[in-house]
Amino acid sequence: MTNHDGILIDDTKGISFDNRGLYYGDALFETIKVVNGKIIFWEDHYFRLMSSMRILRMEIPMSFTMEFLEAEITRALTGNDLLDRSARVRLTVFRKAGGLYKPTTNDISFLISVQPLDEPFYILSEKPYxxxxxxxxxxxxxxxxxxxxxxxxxxxxxxxxxxxxxxxxxxxxxxxxxxxxxxxxxxxxxxxxxxxxxxxxxxxxxxxxxxxxxxxxxxxxxxxxxxxxxxxxxxxxxxxxxxxxxxxxxxxxxxxxxxxxxxxxxxxxxxxxxxxxxxx
The missing domain is CATH 3.20.10.10 (D-amino Acid Aminotransferase, subunit A, domain 2)
Structure with a gap:
């Protein structure tokens, strides 16, 4: 299940083929760690996202508060039975479809996808790298x-x-x-x-x-x-x-x-x- 603009949808339904993130890479993402429902370093993620959206001249909705996005991440975790586990969250923001290189709008949509993680805290790898x-x-x-x-x-x-x-x-x-x-x-x-x-x-x-x-x-x-x-x-x-x-x-x-x-x-x-x- 993927949280698309606040609605949980089946992953097999996908998104439109004229998505600007797909066409032009006109998208940003945050990779976030969540432990038992707590978003790690959430404030830093949020302000980096806001700064990057401004650099890319995306229109930031008034509703795009820390509390709103935190609630939407929680909805995605709950829909995937991951609220009480460690999880990797990807929050993707992309400009809405329209136009070629020049967009017809700077309004945005978002996707939130989640995956389980094995470790709640950080461990020092002993493997060769x-x-x-x-x-x-x-x-x-x-x-x-x-x-x-x-x-x-x-x-x-x-x-x-x-x-x-x-x-x-x-x-x-x-x-x-x-x-x-x-x-x-x-x-x-x-x-x-x-x-x-x-x-x-x-x-x-x-x-x-x-x-x-x-x-x-x-x-x-x-x-x-x-x-x-x-x-x-x-x-x-x-x-x-x-x-x-x-x-x-x-x-x-x-x-x-x-x-x-x-x-x-x-x-x-x-x-x-x-x-x-x-x-x-």
């Missing part, structure tokens, strides 16, 4: 790259490249050849007591968990934190690399080319992150 640079296509720095739009072709093709090369993931570059992010998460690099993450001006997704981890790092006196560009040459000199996203939490990268990494900082941050999840 080897990456390499994906250099076939590049991200463009700027506001559009910060938004979670439906145009994720670089991530799709990078994922295919990773599978073809027996990798667990890839790191993406922007047109200035700076390392921007992973295929499914923001990148953090630690060298000694210095922690770096690419600035939003380099083009990474404005990640909800990126913000949470930066807030946590600000409370850890042992480390200096910089939002600054990362060159590919720095990767093999680093002591630790990890990715962050709201579904998986903190994912340590174990190997890049011939360099292997530990997970000292990731291990330190994870219980603090789970405390934030518990406290809401």
């Amino acid at each position: 080897e990456v390499d640079l994906y250099k076939d296509h590049f991200l463009a720095p700027g506001l559009l790259s910060n938004c979670k739009t439906n145009n994720r072709l670089v991530n799709v093709l990078g994922s295919i490249y990773a599978e073809e090369n027996a990798l667990q993931g890839c790191l993406l570059l922007n047109t200035d050849k700076h390392v921007v992010e992973g295929l499914s998460g923001n990148l953090f690099l630690r060298k000694g007591k210095l922690v770096k993450t690419p600035p939003l001006s380099d083009g990474p997704i404005k990640g909800v968990l990126r913000k949470q981890v930066l807030d946590l790092l600000a409370t850890v006196e042992a480390y200096d934190v910089e939002e600054t560009s990362i060159s590919p040459f720095e990767l093999q000199k680093a002591d630790e690399l990890f990715l962050t996203n709201v579904i998986g939490g903190i994912l340590p990268i174990t190997k890049y080319r011939k360099k292997s990494y530990g997970h000292e900082l990731a291990k330190q941050l994870l219980p603090r992150l789970n405390t934030k999840v518990r406290l809401g």
